[in-house]
Amino acid sequence: MTDGAERPGGRADDHAPTTPGWSCGSCGDEWPCATKRSRLLAEYGGDRAMLSVYLGSCLAAATEDLRAAPVMSLQDRFIGWLPRGSRWVWTSVGGVLAAVAGVVGFAMTRRPRRG
Numbered sequence: 804m805t806d807g808a809e810r811p812g813g814r815a816d817d818h819a820p821t822t823p824g825w826s827c828g829s830c831g832d833e834w835p836c837a838t839k840r841s842r843l844l845a846e847y848g849g850d851r852a853m854l855s856v857y858l859g860s861c862l863a864a865a866t867e868d869l870r871a872a873p874v875m876s877l878q879d880r881f882i883g884w885l886p887r888g889s890r891w892v893w894t895s896v897g898g899v900l901a902a903v904a905g906v907v908g909f910a911m912t913r914r915p916r917r918g
């Protein structure tokens with residue numbers, strides 16, 4: 804185990820998201836970029852439930868930041884890339900949908916009323 808010992812905060816190679824645009828801070832792709840995705844899978848390999856919770860919270864935050872973007876495309880971008888074939892994906896999608904519904908409902912209540 805010599806790998807992964809290095810974990811500096813805020814390094815250029817971090818592929819961390821920049822907000823509110825949600826592009827990758829390292830390569831500029833839409834976050835999570837391909838590099839970040841493979842890193843996340845490696846990092847959370849043994850704990851996919853935690854990974855989906857993490858991505859779900861990112862999705863909820865991005866939904867707030869990127870209100871112009873369609874929710875479905877954000878869902879696809881944040882969690883659609885996860886490997887399929889396991890029940891955990893759909894379990895976590897249900898949780899994410901609930902979170903998104905809450906965010907959307909919150910946004911609707913803030914919409915200015917006419918009249």
Ligand SMILES: [Zn+2]
Pocket residue numbers: 818827828829830831832836837838839
């Ligand atoms: Zn990147």
